[in-house]
Amino acid sequence: MRPEILTPLFASLKGLPGVGPKTVVLYDRLLEGANPVAGVEARIVDLLFHLPVSVIDRRHTPKIGEAVDGAIATIRVTVAEHRAPPRGSRAPYKVIAFDETGDLTLVFFSARADWLTKLLPEGETRWVSGRVEWFNRSPQMVHPDFVATEAEFATLPLVEPVYPQTEGLSSKAIARTVRHALDRLPHLPEWQDPDWLAKRKFPDFGSALRALHHPEGPLDETAEDPARERLAYDELLAQQLTLALVRASAKHLPKAPRFATGVLTTKIRDALPFSPTGSQEAAIDDIRADLAKPERMLRLLQGDVGSGKTLVAVMAAAMAVEAGGQAAIMAPTDLLARQHARSIAPLAEAAGIPWAILTGREKGREREAILEGLASGAVKILIGTHALFQGPVEFADLALAVVDEQHRFGVHQRLALTSKGRATDLLVMTATPIPRTLMMSSFGDLDVSRLTEKPAGRQPIATRLASSERMGEIVESLARAIANGQKIYWVSPLVEESETSDLAAAEARFEELTMVLGPVVGLVHGRMKAEEKDAAMRAFKEGDTRLLVATTVIEVGVDVPDATIMVIEHAERFGLAQLHQLRGRVGRGTEASSCLLVYKGPLGETAKARLEIMRATEDGFVIAEEDLRLRGGGEVLGTRQSGLPGFRVARLDRHGDLLAAARDDARLILARDPTLATPRGEALRVLLHLFDQDRGIRLVEAG
Structure with a gap:
């Protein structure tokens, strides 16, 4: 139940002066996405968190x-x-x-x-x-x-705030409605620690909100503004408290310890043509220890491109099977699921572990046989897409769920993923290096293992920049590389020509390169049928084609070890994290590799900085921190689309110190008051509702 004191703030904007049936539609469009309940009208609280971005100073x-x-x-x-x-x-x-x-x-x-x-x-x-x-x-x-x-x-x-607008709503009209909305703001109980407020010289919540809507001078993004910092800390604390509650709830489920015997993992080690790296061994040890605990494992395996996460996943699955259970390994796309199957199959077979793959492509009797094998326990490792956790898939004893490329699934799906088992252990993996602050804000409910080395034999990747004006020279050099037996990826950012964009499209580029280089050119993009994609990838892998024109469908998980050249066209249009992922498709074998970033000038300052960072370093963790600095917390890793938090007030690139403090505060709060029953706990419930962290409230009320 939402506290009665918040009722005025969760009312529709229609009740405010000047907001009628037609105007409220404009506000719904302006504030789209602020309300977590899809299709529900914008609320007064949504408008209050719609803050000015600049001012008109008439002094x-x-x-x-x-x-x-x-x-x-x-x-x-x-x-x-x-x-x-x-x-x-x-x-x-x-x-x-x-x-x-x-x-x-x-x-x-x-x-x-x-x-x-x-x-x-x-x-x-x-x-x-x-x-x-x-x-x-x-x-x-x-x-x-x-x-x-x-x-x-x-x-x-004399200082007038300027708000983000939508067609039909001027900044002045928004400011007028905001003034009416502020009149509805009740005096809320204080949820922050008094000593912390005094130390940071933070105003109370209502005063902070009013100050941000009534600026007294130009907005300085770099200056420390106590009002903005107060609201940012409120938002971060609400989110960290929810993550801590999610973690406590998941850990709370009793679980029979699962003791790995080492019988199957020893067979896998014996089948490896190399020795695992030190950080792979450390991650495997972390997982073994977690499996043996009487509480659920909730672990994130974070490894840069090519750091060997798949081996850790196989070893984790084998340990779950050793302990008498089953394991599921889930990937975001059919392409990546089949890539995993190709990597895992020889190791599972060497250890004598029955495995199967299940995506939307398995039909009829084949699918029925797999489902029967899962239900009976005959199939020990299942590989597939997120369809594994929907519909009629039943496991005999799902001990471990491994989720690859976690950032594509969304933060709040983690608990649902393990509903097919009893207190299933969870390992989530990402090849996207995550900045420290984003790690805390998005994965605060997880323990973390990091893979920091590349497997033995992996070669450094030489990265160079080239203007698109030199396209003729670029294609000539690729013709020479093909004649020398090399394999090349060419990434093009669109599937077909768009009226609003001058980007070179994959299909057009494929035709142009085929005219120059002949039938050695292949094509793969997201609109192709799965069978066509597979055929194109197989032809490239087997050497029937030597240059593969692709969209970013190849960004994650595609593994062709003898591909040595990556060309990324219109590199200035990609984010750093995506450029790094794409570059990681080469340098996976023992041959020297290179990446050519082709850009169309003139470059803006941010694009220039991005490409220079790519040229300067291969360290994904350094790149991730720079990405956060250049783009801000709202957009890094494509968080708007990925389920990572998009904050209303907090900025992860600027409020890292507040995030660390909020995480510590949340843990301390729950250690002292796990049911939020004290006066401060009751006030914190108000905070959770205010920032739409209802999941945290439900977990508290469920005990």
Whole structure:
């Protein structure tokens, strides 16, 4: 049950003055995504967290003769005369005003004369505000932002907030509605520790929110603003408290310890053509220890591209089977699931472990046989897509679920993934290096193992930049590489030409390269049928084609060890994390590899910095931190689409220290008050509702 005190904030905006049935539709569009319940109207609380992004500062009040060209100025003038355009003319309406330093022309297009004569009566004094532009040594102001009498000017805010807008809603209209929304803000109980508030000099929640909607000066992104930091900390604490509650709930489920015997893992080791790295061994030890505990494993395996996560997953699955259970390994795409199956099959077979693959492509009797094998316990390891956890798939004893590329599934699906077993242990893996702050905010309910080395024999990748103007030279050099027996990926960012984009499309590039290089060119993209994708990948792997033109469908998990060259066209359009993933498709064998980032100039500062970072380092963790710095917390790793948190106030690139403090505070709160029953606990329940962390509330109420 939501606390009664929050009822006014969770009401529809329709109850506010000036927001009728038509206007509320515009606000729904403006605030789309703020309400976690799809299809529900925007609420007052959503608007209150819709914060200004800049200000119009009208405190500059020069005389006319002192006004700076191009600057916003607020000037006290006397109206001299009106100059209406001839009837039928498209010329603007002009009003001449003056002060003791000169004249100012006020310019209006398509304005009604009767309205302007009332607004600016001749001989009267008015305050006008707007951008001053000088032409032929004469200043003018086109459509002043406001015209006010002396009495009205005394009440006007000289610093006006500017809000993100949508068509049909101006910033002024939003500001007006926000003022009405702030009137509905109740005095909320304090959920923060008093000593912490005093130490950081934070205002109370209501004062902080009002201060951000009524800025007193320009918004400085780099300055420490106590009001913004207070709200950011509130948001981070709500999220960290929910993650801690999720973790406590999942760990709370009693589990029979699963003791690995080492019989199967020894056989897998004996079948390996190499020795595992030190960090692979450490991760395997972590998992073995977790399996043996009487509480669920919740572990994230974070490894850079090519660091050998698949081997750790196989060893974890074998340990679960040794302990008498079954294991499921889940990938985000059919392509990656089949890639896993090809890697895992020889190791599982060497150890004598029965395995199967299950995606949407297994049909009829084949599918029935697999489902029967799972239900009876005959199939010990199942590989597939997320379809594994939907519908009629039943396991005899699902001991371990391994989820690859976790960031593609969404944070809150973790618990659902293991519902096919009894207190199933969970291992999630990602090849996307995650910055420290994003790790805390998105995976705070998980223990973490990191793979920090590349397996023996992996070669460094030389990364170079080239302008698209040198396309002829690039293709000539690729022809020479093909003649020398090399395999090449060519990544193109679109499937087909778009009217709104000049990006080279994969299909067009495929045709052009085929004309020059001949039938050695293949094509794979996301719109192809699964069988066509498989055929294209198989032809490339077996050497029937030597250059594979692809969209980012190859970003994750595709493994062709003898591919040595990666060309990424329009590299300036990709994020750092994605560029790093794509580059990781080469350098997987024993041959020297290279990556060519082809860009179309001129480059903006951010794009230039991004490409330079790629050239400077192969360390995915360094790249991830730089990605966060360049793009901010909202967009890193494509978080808007991936289920990672998109914060309303907090910025992970700026509030890392607050996030660490919120994590520690959340753990301390639950250690002292696990059911949030104390006065502070009751206030924290209000906080969780306020930031839509209802999952945390449900877990508290469920005990």
